[in-house]
Amino acid sequence: MNPSELKIFALEDNAVFSKMLHYILSMDDEHEVKMFVNGRDLLYALDENPSVITVDYSLPDMTGEEVILKIKAKLPQVPIIVISGQNDIQTAVSLFKLGVYDYITKEEDIRERLLNALNKIKTKQSLEEEVQTLRQELSNKYEFDKSIIGNSTPMKKVFQMLHKTKNNNITVSITGETGTGKEVIAKAIHYNSNRKNKPFVAVNIAAIPTSLLESELFGHEKGSFTGAIAKRVGKFEEANGGTIFLDEIGEMDINLQAKLLRVIQEREVVRIGGNKIQKLDVRIITATHRDLSLRMNEKLFREDLYYRLLGLPIHLPPLRERENDVILIAKFLADQFTTTNGMKKLTFTKEAKEKLLNYHFPGNIRELKAIVELSAVMCDNDIISDTDIQFSSSQNVNSLLNKDLTLKEYTFEIIRSFMDRYHDNVATVAKKLDIGKVTIYRYLKEMDTNS
Numbered sequence: 001m002n003p004s005e006l007k008i009f010a011l012e013d014n015a016v017f018s019k020m021l022h023y024i025l026s027m028d029d030e031h032e033v034k035m036f037v038n039g040r041d042l043l044y045a046l047d048e049n050p051s052v053i054t055v056d057y058s059l060p061d062m063t064g065e066e067v068i069l070k071i072k073a074k075l076p077q078v079p080i081i082v083i084s085g086q087n088d089i090q091t092a093v094s095l096f097k098l099g100v101y102d103y104i105t106k107e108e109d110i111r112e113r114l115l116n117a118l119n120k121i122k123t124k125q126s127l128e129e130e131v132q133t134l135r136q137e138l139s140n141k142y143e144f145d146k147s148i149i150g151n152s153t154p155m156k157k158v159f160q161m162l163h164k165t166k167n168n169n170i171t172v173s174i175t176g177e178t179g180t181g182k183e184v185i186a187k188a189i190h191y192n193s194n195r196k197n198k199p200f201v202a203v204n205i206a207a208i209p210t211s212l213l214e215s216e217l218f219g220h221e222k223g224s225f226t227g228a229i230a231k232r233v234g235k236f237e238e239a240n241g242g243t244i245f246l247d248e249i250g251e252m253d254i255n256l257q258a259k260l261l262r263v264i265q266e267r268e269v270v271r272i273g274g275n276k277i278q279k280l281d282v283r284i285i286t287a288t289h290r291d292l293s294l295r296m297n298e299k300l301f302r303e304d305l306y307y308r309l310l311g312l313p314i315h316l317p318p319l320r321e322r323e324n325d326v327i328l329i330a331k332f333l334a335d336q337f338t339t340t341n342g343m344k345k346l347t348f349t350k351e352a353k354e355k356l357l358n359y360h361f362p363g364n365i366r367e368l369k370a371i372v373e374l375s376a377v378m379c380d381n382d383i384i385s386d387t388d389i390q391f392s393s394s395q396n397v398n399s400l401l402n403k404d405l406t407l408k409e410y411t412f413e414i415i416r417s418f419m420d421r422y423h424d425n426v427a428t429v430a431k432k433l434d435i436g437k438v439t440i441y442r443y444l445k446e447m448d449t450n451s
């Protein structure tokens with residue numbers, strides 16, 4: 001149903017008023033209106049799924065309250081507007097407590113008030129539909145094999161683990177270097193679970209100052225501390241029914257870790273300065289680029305919390321260990337970039353692919369993304385060649401240092417790189433590195449025999 005269309009059921013036993021009500025409700029062509037004169041007939045017709053129901057409070061066969069409770073039991077989401085003969089505050093309050101959407105009295109401005117209420121309902125419904133559509137789109141986008149590109153042996157293991165998270169609420173702990181896709185994995189787990197229509201709330205622990213983190217996570221009541229000028233709902237409450245993603249959990253202050261442990265154990269939260277206990281039904285996913293067992297040995301991470309959060313551990317391999325996935329992901333990222341920017345599809349030359357395969361990617365997929373996007377802009381004729389692919393020098397240094405080499409092997413790498421840069425001119429390389437030419441020759445000979 002289009003959000004501007006409404007299927008309205010109106011319950012009104014007074015013949016004159018019923019006519020008038022029908023007239024008002026039908027003023028908009030997009031309203032389909034059905035009138036009822038008693039509660040029983042209306043309740044029978046609920047299977048037809050009305051989108052709004054108006055109820056006259058005094059009825060011949062049952063009380064307005066009885067009708068409302070029965071409607072609520074069957075169609076809890078459908079808004080009910082009560083139309084009453086008298087303006088009685090007490091009744092209005094008790095009706096709102098039952099979950100009635102609006103209370104309108106049979107007075108002069110009834111037409112305006114009724115149309116106003118219907119417009120508000122339409123806006124709410126269209127927003128709800130939009131949220132549903134967006135959630136559906138997200139959930140399609142995060143299907144495991146659509147959002148996580150990869151065919152390599154280590155990624156196949158990751159996919160196997162991901163499928164194990166589908167039909168349960170197990171806590172998941174993701175580890176992996178920066179930029180390996182930990183957040184993408186967390187979202188994919190959420191949108192492939194039965195919580196997918198509920199919120200996914202991500203909190204980056206490292207990005208929030210320690211002094212604010214407690215209230216960010218657990219919320220606070222107004223006036224609970226200096227600066228708490230209004231109440232705040234915490235991220236755990238926000239995520240209720242859904243998933244909370246605690247990114248960079250290894251950075252959490254040890255004192256706050258104790259509080260987090262309590263919330264996880266009790267599955268309930270109390271806002272700072274408050275006393276109302278809020279029950280929680282939240283799936284927890286954590287991520288870190290650190291080795292938490294080392295943090296534990298250094299007494300920077302609580303052991304009990306570590307085991308609480310471990311759940312199903314998923315390790316994301318660095319990009320350099322994902323074999324040919326580098327090319328698959330590069331193509332995927334290039335397609336994503338060209339589609340978003342309305343450009344033609346791009347292809348990579350063989351040399352460009354080789355250049356990517358030989359690089360170390362210290363920044364992993366995030367770095368690959370930046371490299372691909374730059375090359376997409378730099379290339380001509382919709383073809384990305386090796387000269388369009390540029391690694392920044394600081395990344396090269398990091399990439400060199402990230403390798404596990406001996407000092408001698410590092411020296412070989414440096415000589416090789418300088419020989420390339422200065423076109424095999426030994427005299428220049430010796431001068432640049434401030435060592436003798438003989439030493440360079442000796443290294444070159446050694447490199448030759450070692451290769």
Ligand SMILES: Nc1ncnc2c1ncn2[C@@H]1O[C@H](COP(=O)(O)OP(=O)(O)OP(=O)(O)O)[C@@H](O)[C@H]1O
Pocket residue numbers: 147148149150176177178179180181182183184185247289329332365366369
């Ligand atoms: N397998 C994948 N296929 C395609 N794109 C991916 C994949 N994994 C990650 N990405 C993309 O790489 C970028 C980095 O991913 P993400 O932010 O999830 O990494 P991260 O490990 O959480 O990083 P950090 O540790 O710095 O928070 C994002 O743009 C994401 O969309």
